[in-house]
Amino acid sequence: MRGSANLCSMLAVRPRKTPRTPLLRVRRQCLVCEARTIAEEDADTFSIGEPCPHCGAPTERLEILSRRIVAAQRNPSAAALGRLGGLKGGPARAAALSAERRRAIASAAARKRWARRRKES
Numbered sequence: 001m002r003g004s005a006n007l008c009s010m011l012a013v014r015p016r017k018t019p020r021t022p023l024l025r026v027r028r029q030c031l032v033c034e035a036r037t038i039a040e041e042d043a044d045t046f047s048i049g050e051p052c053p054h055c056g057a058p059t060e061r062l063e064i065l066s067r068r069i070v071a072a073q074r075n076p077s078a079a080a081l082g083r084l085g086g087l088k089g090g091p092a093r094a095a096a097l098s099a100e101r102r103r104a105i106a107s108a109a110a111r112k113r114w115a116r117r118r119k120e121s
């Protein structure tokens with residue numbers, strides 16, 4: 001495999017950095033007081049159930065006015081937890097390996113990196 005030809009470009013797959021979700025702009029009507037509202041909601045929101053802003057009763061989706069794709073919101077707590085896990089694995093592995101094994105792995109990695117550099121230039 002040559003330098004710039006990565007797996008995504010060979011398969012014609014668009015690399016996706018942030019997850020994307022469809023967002024709907026909808027007209028809803030309250031099942032009790034019949035108040036009509038326009039709201040934005042996720043595409044997987046139930047068509048009946050969102051509470052009415054006036055009386056709190058369930059509303060029904062009457063129509064979808066528009067639909068757009070937005071970058072999905074990350075849960076900041078989950079992201080922080082994932083980061084904690086990421087910062088634990090490396091040091092734990094380093095502590096578990098012997099000095100010789102660590103040196104052998106680092107040396108093999110350096111050899112690979114420099115082999116790739118030479119091919120590219």
Ligand SMILES: [Zn+2]
Nearest residue numbers: 030033052055
């Ligand atoms: Zn209502």
